[in-house]
Amino acid sequence: MSERKKFKIQRALGLELPGLGKPGALEKNPLPPGQHGAQQTRRKLSEYGLQLREKQKVLFHYGLREEQLRRFVRDARRISPTNWIESLIGLLERRVDNLVFRAGFGRSMASARQLVSHGHVLVNGKRLTIGSAVLRPGDTLELTEYAKGEMTLASRESPRLPLPEFLQLGDNNDNTRATLVSLPAARHIPFAFEPQRVAEYYAQRGV
Template structure:
């Protein structure tokens, strides 16, 4: 289980963007960063700064993954044929916790990770409690029978602020979701612009 190293809304404040599109984000009220120096005027960011920020934003979006975890996913994306940035997005979106979030079985990425950790899900009929579990196209994720009346689940399904993307088919009456295909960057409904090309540049130099 990954330990969350910082409050989710602090990530928003640090980035200066509402990266999950949540109505409660403090960025909706205060667009400056957290802390006593948050309101200082920002100078022009260097290329390295832009690349680092893109990496931190993408890493933070998926539940503030550790650097070791994120680097491992990037290394795998690099080994796959094709565009490394697109491969990176595909790998991140195929995580079980990401699919749970996309299917609206949890209100946030953090809640999705907890939902998986607590053993509320079956993948192709087998219980899986590892958030980083790689879901393959065609896999069916199902909320366990005894977990279907959880308040957090029922509230998440009703959330109006986001829709289920086309690469996930969710049936909320049966509490099932099917991962249809690996998405490209343009398929993923990010609330804030993600720049995996800058992440690739960052790791190419570091």
């Protein structure tokens, strides 16, 4: 995805999505695409529009396709039928590619996913190339010796987001290794988000 498209998506949603990478997308032009002039304001969204916007935040931040998100919704419903939205966020936040991003190994979800798919990340000491794999508390992530060099140095020295409380760096704050120490929840999502609207969106569609 081009930088221009990333900026356009964030302008349309009215907020920055950390997973898309470089900050500052709304600093120069916070207005939605197609609107011009300081006097223009965002049109009021319908209830469906509000639900759709929250779902799109999830899709674009985590870099998912609709069918992938629906699969996670179904999995979350099986885990917790009465509070599946919390389970959904827990699953998304525990994906390997997201944990690589949240650990600061990559500056965006795309770069984190590329590290995983190219075999630069070890999970519990073994190479894993499936970014959608979901980890459990106690599992560890570690960069390969090659990836501990210049490939990830800038990201690790200046991570896009602060380390979340559900991750812990290695001994002596080794920023090439991290452990999942607890289950993430909706409050850990790193952008303004209304989970209930996503729950309503999929409930109305029988997913």
